[in-house]
Amino acid sequence: MNTYVKEFLHRGMLFGGFGPVIVGIVYYILSLTLTEFYLTGGEVLLAIVSTYLLAFLQAGASVFHQVEHWSVAKSLFFHFATLYLSYSLCYVVNQWIPFAWEVLLIFTGCFAAGYFLIFFIVVLSIRSVQRRLNRKLQ
Numbered sequence: 001m002n003t004y005v006k007e008f009l010h011r012g013m014l015f016g017g018f019g020p021v022i023v024g025i026v027y028y029i030l031s032l033t034l035t036e037f038y039l040t041g042g043e044v045l046l047a048i049v050s051t052y053l054l055a056f057l058q059a060g061a062s063v064f065h066q067v068e069h070w071s072v073a074k075s076l077f078f079h080f081a082t083l084y085l086s087y088s089l090c091y092v093v094n095q096w097i098p099f100a101w102e103v104l105l106i107f108t109g110c111f112a113a114g115y116f117l118i119f120f121i122v123v124l125s126i127r128s129v130q131r132r133l134n135r136k137l138q
Contacts, residue, residue: 004063012060019055020048043094050090057086076119084111 027047031037039047061082064075088107091097097107 004067007063007066008060011062012056015059016052016056019051019053022055023047023051047094050093054086054090057082061086080112080115083115084108087111 027039027044061079064070064079064082067075070078088104088111091107092099092104097103
């Protein structure tokens with residue numbers, strides 16, 4: 001099996017459990033703040049399974065940035081596409097956002113803006129550390 005596939009699966013299995021924990025915390029907070037909050041067993045099961053898969057895919061997708069023979073653009077595309085599809089499908093399947101083109105368009109815009117904002121912050125941080133280390137080496 002390919003080293004990157006093994007690493008994808010390893011990371012996914014390590015961090016996939018955080019999804020259901022987070023959804024449990026969110027549902028608990030909602031139960032404290034909303035007077036008539038209730039869920040069916042099916043809704044809880046769907047939320048647990050889908051957020052596990054979401055966290056699994058999100059953690060595993062981080063391996064795309066480590067594929068050495070891929071360009072930055074290619075790894076960024078696959079990482080973005082994996083996260084976008086995972087989040088949008090999870091949100092629609094759980095009915096956290098409605099399946100309406102207008103809503104999906106707004107979600108896509110917000111997701112892309114957030115993703116690339118975080119990407120550029122990471123790039124700027126790495127460049128800053130790189131400059132500091134280069135100064136120390138000189």
